[in-house]
Amino acid sequence: MKTLKTGSTIGIVGGGQLGRMGAMAAAKLGFRVHIFTDTMPSPAGEVAAACTVGSYDDATLLEAFARDCDVITFEFENISAAGLRKLEENCVVYPASSILEISQDRISEKRTLTELELPVAPWIALHSAADLAALKEFGFPCIVKTARLGYDGKGQYRLNKESDFEALLSKADTLSYPLVAEKFVDFQREISVMVVRQNSENYRVFDPSENRHKDGILRISLAPAPISPDLAQQAQNLAIKLAEKLNLVGIMGVEMFHDHKGQLIINEIAPRPHNSGHWTMDACAVDQFEMHIRAVAGLPLPSSRRHSDAVMHNLIGPEDMSLLPFLLKEDDGCLHLYGKKEVKPGRKMGHINRLFPKGGLPGELVLSEFLPNL
Ligand code: ADP
Ligand code: MG
Structure with a gap:
C-alpha cells in the first residue's frame, strides 16, 4: 500500500470525539486533516485543518471532500451505501466499505461471525x-x-x-x-480487544480491557482485563482472526463476553477506534488513534505494548463534569475533554485515564470510590 508523505490530507468521516482524537493523532504525525460532519460546531471540526459540513448523503459535497483527501477513514459508521460509493469512487477508503456495511447491520454482523465460525450467542x-x-x-x-x-x-x-x-x-x-x-449471555465480565492491521504480515493487537456499563453506556475500562494470560491470548487471537478474514486495513474494536463457563463470545465489532480503547492514549507509547492513522497512511506499526496499567473513566453528562475541578488536580490522571458545548444527561463529555504501575490496578473497593455514580 501507498505510504503517505508528511503534509498529506487524511479525511475523517464523522465529527465526534473519536474524530477529534484521530485528528490530533494525525496532526502529531504531520498530516493535515479534513473532517466531514453533518453538525456544526463539532468536536473533530474544531481541531482539524478543514471541515465540510453537510449531509452524509450529499453526493456533491462527498465528492469534493474525497477529492481533497489522500486517504479517507471513519469515526462514524452510519454513512449510506451510496455515500460510501461516492467516497470510494474518488479516493482510497480504509477500512473498505464492505467491512463498514457488515458492522452497520447487526444481522449481517452476526451472519458474518457465524459463517467464519467465530463464537456468537x-x-x-x-x-x-x-x-x-x-x-x-x-x-x-x-x-x-x-x-x-x-x-x-x-x-x-x-x-x-x-x-x-x-x-x-x-x-x-x-x-x-x-x-x-x-x-442473553450470563457473563462474568465484558472485555474488548483493539486490533490494528495493514496486511497479513503487519498487524498489532492491544491487551484486552474489561468494560463495565451502566444504563447501556460504557462507564469504565480496566486495562489489563483481570483474566488469565491464556484467555487474554484467546481473545486477541479471535480479534486477529476476524481482522484477517475481513482483510481489515485500520483499527477495529471487538467486544466480547466472558461467560461463566470461561468461554468467549463475540458481541459486536466496530471498525474504528473505540471508547474501550481510550486507555491506550496514556498507557501505551502509540495509542489506538495513532495506530489507526499509521495503518491507513501506510506507516510502520510499532509495538502495542502497555507500559502502565490504567483505569479509564468516561465523564458523562452534568454529574461527572461537576467533578472537573477535582479531576484537574489529580496526579497520574490524564484528562481528555471533547469540547462539547452542551452538557446533556448521558452525553460523553470526556474521559480520564488513571495510571498505575504495572500489576497495580486498584481493587473493587477503591474503584467504587473513584466516581460516586459508577
Ligand atoms: P451497543 O451498540 O449499544 O453498544 P451492544 O450490543 O454492545 O450494543 O449492547 C450494549 C450492552 O448491552 C452490552 O455491552 C452488554 O452489556 C449488554 N448486552 C448486549 N447484548 C447482550 C447479550 N446477548 N447478553 C447479555 N448482555 C448483552
Ligand atoms: Mg457495544
Whole structure:
C-alpha cells in the first residue's frame, strides 16, 4: 500500500470525539486533516485543518471532500451505501466499505461471525412484526435489538419472560425493523480487544480491557482485563482472526463476553477506534488513534505494548463534569475533554485515564470510590 508523505490530507468521516482524537493523532504525525460532519460546531471540526459540513448523503459535497483527501477513514459508521460509493469512487477508503456495511447491520454482523465460525450467542433475525411470534420458540431471556443505528444500548429490549414478550408484541407496530434477537449471555465480565492491521504480515493487537456499563453506556475500562494470560491470548487471537478474514486495513474494536463457563463470545465489532480503547492514549507509547492513522497512511506499526496499567473513566453528562475541578488536580490522571458545548444527561463529555504501575490496578473497593455514580 501507498505510504503517505508528511503534509498529506487524511479525511475523517464523522465529527465526534473519536474524530477529534484521530485528528490530533494525525496532526502529531504531520498530516493535515479534513473532517466531514453533518453538525456544526463539532468536536473533530474544531481541531482539524478543514471541515465540510453537510449531509452524509450529499453526493456533491462527498465528492469534493474525497477529492481533497489522500486517504479517507471513519469515526462514524452510519454513512449510506451510496455515500460510501461516492467516497470510494474518488479516493482510497480504509477500512473498505464492505467491512463498514457488515458492522452497520447487526444481522449481517452476526451472519458474518457465524459463517467464519467465530463464537456468537444464538440469534435470529426478525424482519417484520409477523416474525415476532418466533421469539416464543427462540426462548427467554433474550435481547431484541434494532439491526441498524443502535448505540449505547439504545433500541434494545430485554425479554426475561413471556410477559415481556407480550408487552413487546403490544407495541409491534412501533418498532423499527429489521430487528435481531439474541440469547442473553450470563457473563462474568465484558472485555474488548483493539486490533490494528495493514496486511497479513503487519498487524498489532492491544491487551484486552474489561468494560463495565451502566444504563447501556460504557462507564469504565480496566486495562489489563483481570483474566488469565491464556484467555487474554484467546481473545486477541479471535480479534486477529476476524481482522484477517475481513482483510481489515485500520483499527477495529471487538467486544466480547466472558461467560461463566470461561468461554468467549463475540458481541459486536466496530471498525474504528473505540471508547474501550481510550486507555491506550496514556498507557501505551502509540495509542489506538495513532495506530489507526499509521495503518491507513501506510506507516510502520510499532509495538502495542502497555507500559502502565490504567483505569479509564468516561465523564458523562452534568454529574461527572461537576467533578472537573477535582479531576484537574489529580496526579497520574490524564484528562481528555471533547469540547462539547452542551452538557446533556448521558452525553460523553470526556474521559480520564488513571495510571498505575504495572500489576497495580486498584481493587473493587477503591474503584467504587473513584466516581460516586459508577
Ligand atoms: P451497543 O451498540 O449499544 O453498544 P451492544 O450490543 O454492545 O450494543 O449492547 C450494549 C450492552 O448491552 C452490552 O455491552 C452488554 O452489556 C449488554 N448486552 C448486549 N447484548 C447482550 C447479550 N446477548 N447478553 C447479555 N448482555 C448483552
Ligand atoms: Mg457495544
